[in-house]
Amino acid sequence: MSMKFARLGTAGNEQPVVLTQDPNGTEKYFSLAALTRDINGAFLASDGIARTREALASGTLPEISAEGLRVGAPVARPGNLIAIGLNYTAHAAESGTEPPATPVVFLKPANTVSGPFDAAPIPPSAEKYDWEVELGIVIGREASYLSGTDEAAECIAGYVAANDLSERDYQLTGPAGQWTKGKSLPSSTPLGPWLVPASEVNAGNLGLRTWVNGEVRQSSNTSDMIFDPATVVHHLSQYMVLEAGDVIITGTPEGVALSGRFPYIQPGDVVEVEIDGLGSQRQEFYRASAGSLASSAAGTGSASGTGSAAE
Numbered sequence: 262m263s264m265k266f267a268r269l270g271t272a273g274n275e276q277p278v279v280l281t282q283d284p285n286g287t288e289k290y291f292s293l294a295a296l297t298r299d300i301n302g303a304f305l306a307s308d309g310i311a312r313t314r315e316a317l318a319s320g321t322l323p324e325i326s327a328e329g330l331r332v333g334a335p336v337a338r339p340g341n342l343i344a345i346g347l348n349y350t351a352h353a354a355e356s357g358t359e360p361p362a363t364p365v366v367f368l369k370p371a372n373t374v375s376g377p378f379d380a381a382p383i384p385p386s387a388e389k390y391d392w393e394v395e396l397g398i399v400i401g402r403e404a405s406y407l408s409g410t411d412e413a414a415e416c417i418a419g420y421v422a423a424n425d426l427s428e429r430d431y432q433l434t435g436p437a438g439q440w441t442k443g444k445s446l447p448s449s450t451p452l453g454p455w456l457v458p459a460s461e462v463n464a465g466n467l468g469l470r471t472w473v474n475g476e477v478r479q480s481s482n483t484s485d486m487i488f489d490p491a492t493v494v495h496h497l498s499q500y501m502v503l504e505a506g507d508v509i510i511t512g513t514p515e516g517v518a519l520s521g522r523f524p525y526i527q528p529g530d531v532v533e534v535e536i537d538g539l540g541s542q543r544q545e546f547y548r549a550s551a552g553s554l555a556s557s558a559a560g561t562g563s564a565s566g567t568g569s570a571a572e
Contacts, residue, residue: 265455275333302506348512377453377542382549389429393513413494481514
């Protein structure tokens with residue numbers, strides 16, 4: 262029986278659930294309240310995925326209805342949100358750079374995480390807001406100075422879909438560039454809809470796709486990554502302590518607006534991203550006003566409606 266972890270409810274009040282699918286395709290949602298208060302680092306580090314599987318097998322988790330519930334990010338606010346840049350050769354080329362010999366690493370604030378169907382703000386002065394579908398790694402236990410990629414793979418709890426929204430003028434203008442400025446904007450890291458256990462994902466062969474207003478922009482595969490997930494985790498562990506619940510987004514393939522082939526995101530645009538087995542997201546964009554809080558415009562994408570976690 263396959264499992265997908267999700268967090269359902271209004272922003273700040275999400276409840277942890279697990280979605281199961283039997284061999285006949287029947288899907289059911291079960292509350293995880295008896296096992297954990299949230300899907301977070303403590304849950305993952307205490308063998309939460311295995312305990313969930315055992316509880317499902319014993320029939321001790323109550324089934325719930327997810328009808329009409331907002332879908333939040335599948336992992337509670339991570340301690341660290343780490344990003345890898347230029348991790349696909351074709352994207353490096355369209356960005357005007359050579360493929361990196363070692364991973365390009367930058368950090369995003371954890372408060373950029375939002376739900377997969379929440380409305381998405383374009384900053385008031387932004388003119389070059391861009392999309393980036395990315396595979397996200399969720400860390401399951403502390404990792405530091407790992408010995409190799411085999412040990413690194415054991416630290417991966419699961420995977421999520423992500424959209425690394427980026428303001429290119431903030432990011433790239435000036436002789437040194439300002440990646441932190443371009444990558445730190447409110448609600449600029451939608452995650453989800455699901456956290457899928459690593460044992461159920463072939464992370465080296467997943468299709469990634471992006472549509473803008475129904476038109477394909479990105480269509481690639483994680484097999485084209487320069488640095489695979491285990492290599493990324495091993496590399497990062499040499500420079501920082503990774504903690505359970507941390508999220509690493511692993512770079513985007515070609516097909517972004519920065520390439521010059523497509524217009525940047527405008528108010529009213531709808532961006533959809535999808536990764537095989539990890540579900541799809543849908544964001545409708547609006548222009549944020551000066552002084553407004555991005556969180557006040559959280560959308561109502563539900564677990565059983567259009568763009569749902571049940572798809």
